[in-house]
Amino acid sequence: MNDVHKPNKPMVPRPGGPILLLSIIAGELILFFITGIYEIIGIVITTTIAFVIGIIDDFKIMPGWFKPAALILASIPLIAFHVYENQLNVIFGNVFIPLLYIPLILIAIPLVGNTINSIDVFNGAASGFLIITMVPLLLSSLLFGNFTIFLIELPFFASLLGFYKYHRHPSKIFPGDSGTLVMGAMYGSFAIASQSEIIAIIALLPAIMNSFLFLSSVRKIVEHRQIKSRPTILKDDYRLEASKEKNAPITLVRLILLDGPLSEKQIVNRIYKLGFFSSCLSFITIILQYFILNIK
């Protein structure tokens, strides 16, 4: 597809989801045959279902409800393989919710999948942002989850690093919906498996803020391609500026651009900086939780 934010609109291959999924599955299956941890299979099936949903959306424009609704299906293997504890870690302690945790999983995977999908607006934004926000999740898994979950996260982190090399500005590949849903489903699964749900939410705050602003301004679940008023305007010098239209949806990028026009690369760097900031807040929360656990 055309990269519309660059001069001459060069063609860029899409979707990168299949190659991302293959690299993750290869790493995870090797780990499974070495360790025999069955949680790996649950997480891999969840990610594969998310990929199938994404690839359908890549080749056929589906209605806005399709991805969130279909991603509920992707959550089921996490429940079937019991890739969760019966308690929610809420920093200041744990809450035992054996029945409530199941609907939480059914909500979490669609939410994280769509949140990551919604931030994939520029070259390298989704993969770079996720690499930054994976670091607190890795640390939290090591401290509060268990070592095996930390090991399962490593092939995903390595695949993301490899993918970023080609996705970063100027992109040589676009992940497409299949790629972003694979990233989101995997991230959500790890947050659940490592009992780091709140740490993950904090790390993803810029992306959550983007989804919140978008939904509260559009007031319905809608496919972004169906929005008539765009939140940003591409200028002749290929910089972007915030739309002045009242009906245009409010997004994170539109807020970034309220300070003045920026190039695509500058916007992506701002998103990374926000990701770094929210990751720092995650680290503060991890330290807080660590001290609370030690006091107890």
Add this chain to the structure above:
Amino acid sequence: MKFLDLRFFILFMWALVMVACLSIIFIVAPISKQQQQITQIYSITIIQTSIIQAILAVVIVVALIYILNKFKKIYLYKKLLGKEKG
């Protein structure tokens, strides 16, 4: 960090998440701890206590979304006003 900085918005959201965690610990968690006692005294099932927990959790989340929505309106108003003055 200025009020209109996007990091301030994220910091506010983080504070809300922390408030939600504290609310869950002080309101929802005690129900889990006393679940056995409650079940014996009032003869209610684990499903019923889970429903009570779910309702409380939903109330907490809705209250926080409401606060965030109010904050968003103030933030956007000040941001757009600042831009017009600029």
